[in-house]
Amino acid sequence: MKAMALSIPLIIIILIMRAISVLIVPIGVVLLLVGAFYLIYQVYSFIYFNSQKFKKLKNSIQEYTDKCNELNRHIEELKCSYLDVKSYDYGESNFKDNSNYNFKRKEWDKNKKSQEIHNCSASVCKNASNQPFKYFNIKSNEESLERFESVLNNFLAAEQGKILLMAERDMVIDNISFSIPMIIMGFSKKKLIENLGFETIDFSNFHYPVYTFQYISPGGNSSNKCEITLELDNLEKFINYLSELVKFRGTIAGQRALMTSKLREKIKLRDSHMCKNCGLSTEKEPNLLLEIDHIIPLSKGGITSEDNLQTLCWKCNRSKGSKIMI
Template sequence: MEFLLVILAAFVAYQIYVMVYFKSEKFNTLKRSVEAYTANCNDLNHHIQELKNAYVDINSYDYGKSTLQDNSNYNFKRTEWNKNIKNRYVHNCSATVCKNANDQPFKYLCKYFDIKVTEASLSSFEAVLNDFDAAEQGKVLLKQEHDSIVENIKNSIPAMIYRFNKEKLKRKLGFEQIDFSTLYFPVYTFQYVSAGGNSSAKCDITLDIDNLNRFVGYLSTLVKFKKSVAGQRALMTSALREKIKIRDHYACQSCGISAYDTKHLLLEIDHMIPLSKGGETTESNLQTLCWKCNRTKGAKIIA
């Protein structure tokens, strides 16, 4: 019992010590010394969140809304009816369609979520892939930058706090939390619920980085590139993103900042003539920009 009291007293004393430290002038001076770095990291974090919003808003057919109540006796309840979800990301279908969607997901995604097999659709999904890819890379680079900044001031931080309260230390320094979840990837569902309510099945199609790369390739085999010379056209895939960065020596073509000189630099691929203004996904129309220059450029054409 005495041992537990000693442990409890030590724990309380340590928590008081941590609280006092984070309120001390010494810590506040240290915080002010890295304010510019934390502000830059938080700005990048906001940019990553913006990139995550680049999804393609595709819908299934709208069959209207309703409310279903099963007033049957307990032994006759149609339990599977409760799984009959209605929203714009769910297509309610037969068991056959659900099975076929699992076998040929892209074909059925286009057919039942009304995705037109056109170059415009292909360009839209390429743009989404480009932004999602940058967001995923950005999360990793941002964490590395957080860790690097904290490591550089390690000698000015009490060893116990650095070891046991590193995440709290980052928050107190002003770093915003990085969202590492992939919940922003759109998920489209084919759902079957039997009329009797006794069986159900579903097929989920998640448009993550890998599936978006595959989907872009799938669409490209079906689309005729009317604007492209002799049908030749680059596909904005993860592989092409890396190819353009290598060509541009991992340097921003606007401000000149380079990943070789600046660690944890998020580089993005930009259409010099934006797709919205008639630009195409061709290597000659693509350039590497740092995230700040790309965000500033937006849909502008820079000569």
């Protein structure tokens, strides 16, 4: 009986080994086939992307890819707006440009991430986790308020722009999809987008400023850290907080309406989602990026009130700069 009990695991092992040996051949064949298919597909897609037919297709949508890429660059610029605030408010910046001839946008973005680190006592670090805005090293005056309002305005446009840009790009590709082999559409969408000349849309949120309150004990054995990212929600809350302080100081501009996402949508609705300058509207161009403009710019004493705001398409808004255009 004992010998029998011992041999059961042995039998199981033998059975498993047998099953494996039986399966090895089919698995090998499948792997070989997949490998061969992969190789053939790579050669095929290489030939396709270099063919005259593909180049012709690429040229036929050149106008649209250029338009998309232009919007993409505009969005990237909008994301940099916080860097301006920083250099104005503090006089120095940690921005390092490590670009070399092998320039990579990803590396560039890492450097763009704005991080303010404040070394503080343990109690400040703890308090800052409850009421971070109170401990920000930012002057609560009209100038700061205006700058942060324009940062929020730009960040909101950038976020909206990314979605519209992707929709526009997909629409362009959809329109030519009938002339693209199904296998390329299915397996190499990313490569296709790249080869058609579309710049990569960067969906990372690295551009949001981060404030860090940090305490390190003199011996270095204990440390606390509190981090707050000024993403859209926090930025809006921070602007409300600043505006209360400015109002409290009794300045005239303290009575202003604030640039909030609600106000932006209200203005767009009032203007029927149409650019007040060129007349383009989302009715004609569903993926049109609309921005909110101060008719009299903040820098020239204009305030954020409904009668000083208008809807402009991103192109008109950009060419306007700080001119007054009604």
